[in-house]
Amino acid sequence: MNFARTKEEQDRLEQIGELAVRFSERAGKIDEAGDFPYENMEDLKKAGYTTWTLDKEFGGKGISLYEFLLYQEKIAEGDGSTALAIGWHMGTMMDLSTRRPWNQNVWKEVVEKVKKGALINTAATEPQTGSPTRGGLPQTTAVFENGQWVINGRKTHTTLSPVLDFILVKAYIPQRKKVGIFLIPKETKGVSVEETWNTISMRGTGSHDLLLKDVRIDEKYFVETVDPVNNQSAGWLLHIPACYLGIAGAARNYALRFSTEYSPNSIEGTISDLPNIRHLIGQMELELLQARTFMYAIAEKWDRSESKVELQAALGAVKHVAVNASIRVVDAAMRIAGSKSLFFENPLQRYYRDIRAGLHNPPMDDAVIAMLAQKALDGIQN
Structure with a gap:
C-alpha cells in the first residue's frame, strides 16, 4: 500500500x-x-x-x-x-x-x-547510564573555565561518528547542577572516535564511542539546558519505527518473489499456491498494513496537532507496534524461504539480525506499556 x-x-x-x-x-x-x-x-x-x-x-x-x-x-x-x-x-x-x-x-x-553537506547528531548514551531515556545523569562533565567550557567524558552509540561534522553532547554541569547540551565541531582538539561498533545488527551505522578529553569550546556553544527526567514528545523519533518497517518491507518483498519463483519437484506450480505459504503471506500483509497505517495516522495527527504533548504515549505505541510487527514479518518471510534464509548470501539473515536492534532503540517496550497504563489510569482519575 x-x-x-x-x-x-x-x-x-x-x-x-x-x-x-x-x-x-x-x-x-x-x-x-x-x-x-x-x-x-x-x-x-x-x-x-x-x-x-x-x-x-x-x-x-x-x-x-x-x-x-x-x-x-x-x-x-x-x-x-x-x-x-x-x-x-x-x-x-x-x-x-x-x-x-x-x-x-x-x-x-x-x-x-x-546546506553544504554537514551532518549532525546527538551523543547522549554512556556506559554507566545506558539509554538517556531512563533519566540517568550523564557522567560526561562540562566545567566553565577561563571563558570556555571544558568537556570530558565518553559517549557510546554515537551513530554517524565516521562522518559527523557537529556533535551535540549532553553533559552534566557540576557548577549549576544541571544537564546541558553543547555543540562541538568534530575537528575540535580533544575529540576522537574509538571504533567499538562490532555488533551483529545494524553493522553499518558507525555507532562508535566518542571520546572527549579536555575539549574546550566557546561559551556560545552551550546551546541548551535539558531536563534528564522529563522526556518531551518528539515526533521525529518515529524515524526509528519507519526504519524497521522498511526492513520488514524488504523481507516481505523478497519472500513474495521467492514464493512465486521456487518450484520444488514435489508440487506443480510454485510454493505461492500452497495454503500454508499463502497464510504466511497474508500474515505479513496484515502486520505491515496495521503497523504502517497506525504510524502514518499518528504522524499526520502530529503534523496537524497544536497540543503535541498529548501524543507522547501514541508515539511510543507506534514504535512498540512497528518494531514487534516487523520482527514477526521477517520471521514469516524466513519461514517462506526455509533454510535458504540462513545462508550469509541471502539478505533475509541480515534483515533478521538488523530487525532485532529495534528492541533496543528508544523508547523500550516496558517503558511504553507503563506509559500507556499510566495514561489510562490518569484518564479514569480525571
Missing part, C-alpha cells in the same frame, strides 16, 4: 527509491565488513536529502513528519543501517528547525554548513 498523498510526495519517493536500489546493492558487503556506508551518505548529500527537514526559510524543503517517514522507510528497504543513521541527522534538524532553541548566530552557523 502506497502512503504517498500527493504527486510531489510520490515524485520525491521515487527519487529516494532509486537511491534505495543502489543502497540495496551495497548492503551485503557493508554488513559483512562491518563498514560504514560512505557512498550512500554521499548519494544522499548529492540528492540534497540531508537538507529536506530544514524549514524553507533556512534553505530546506520543510517536509512534514509524515513525508519524512515515507522517505526513511524507503531508504531502509535498501539498507537499514543507512536509514537509521541518516534518520538521526534528519530528525535532529527537523526538531531544531521547529523548536529553534539556540542563539540565532550559532543556529545560522550550523545551517549554512548543513
